[in-house]
Amino acid sequence: MIVPFSHVMILSGIVFLMGVFCAVARRNLIMILLGLEIMLNAASIAFVGGSLHFHLMEGQVFALFIIAAAAAEVSVGLALFVCVYRRTGSLDPGIGE
Amino acid sequence: MTLYAIIFYLLAALIIISTGIAITRRNMVHVVIYLVFSFFGTAMLFYLLGAPLLALLQIIIYAGAVMVLFLFIIMMLRVEAPEISMFPFSQWVPAAALCAASVVLGLLLLIPESQLGKPLETAIATPSDFGFYLFKRHWLTIELVSILLLVALVGAFHLGKSKLSAKSEDPS
Known part of the structure; x- marks a missing residue:
């Protein structure tokens, strides 16, 4: 007996909100990508919890695909940031203000 | 409150x-180090929720490969922290409030x-069961994900190389 399913979902929601804060408030492109990682992590917590709750393995399969998609996204995103840094000399998303 | 519940709350x-x-x-760099701790906690949570293979993959891919990639880029670009590390409140609070409302x-x-x-019953999907299920029911998705990773590799390579090759072709 672990905890009720709602507690897993609340944990996932809190972590997701932290990721949103990191993605929208921090003034750094790398922090935005890290915020996306935190949000994907929260989603996979919800999927694995749901997999245990409904006794279906689909949730774990989805968490695996989330990990793969996150790895692909990070590699392309960081290559883009290197391009941005070469072009503008900074990683500040609000540089035009 | 069982032992599993105590472990869950500690991990949370x-x-x-x-x-x-x-x-x-x-x-x-501190951000990345603390996130590695966070992902280790998530991996232990996955183990608690009955997904040992995903716990291992979380440690290997997320806490290992992805975070080390971030660390490489941070140290390679030497980004100095701007004097203002956050946007003004009026810019991001509406977005964050909307997201919080949708989560609630x-x-x-x-x-x-x-x-x-x-309370959730404990159950475990052993790695062999999980792998059989994955390749029996979702083999096409596995192939698509492998193509996605290949495309990401080619895209990252192209993005990282394009500036150099343009410079070598055009000496002016």
Whole structure:
């Protein structure tokens, strides 16, 4: 007996909100990508919890695909940031203000 | 409260505290280190929720490969922290408030479900069961994901190389 399913979902929601804060408030492109990682992590917590709750393995399969998609996204995103840094000399998303 | 519940709450506290510290640091290297702790906590949570293979993959891919990639880029670009590390409140609070509202609404949608208060039973999907299930039912998706990773590799290579090759072709 672990905890009720709602507690897993609340944990996932809190972590997701932290990721949103990191993605929208921090003034750094790398922090935005890290915020996306935190949000994907929260989603996979919800999927694995749901997999245990409904006794279906689909949730774990989805968490695996989330990990793969996150790895692909990070590699392309960081290559883009290197391009941005070469072009503008900074990683500040609000540089035009 | 069983032992599993105590472990769950400890892991939840570890994840929330380390993520909360991570998103407020100014030094990017510290951010990455705290996020590694957070992902380790998530991996242990996956093990608790009966997914040992995913726990291993979380440690290997997320806490290992992805975070080390971030660390490489941070140290390669030598980004100096800007004097203002956050946007002004008026810019990001509406977006964050909308997102918080939708998360709360999503949690409220869960309340009418009947067996929500029942504690989760422990179960485990052994790695061999999981692998058989994955390749029996989702083999096409596995192939698509492998193509996605290949495309990401080619795209990252192209993005990283394009500036150099343009410079070598055009000496002016």
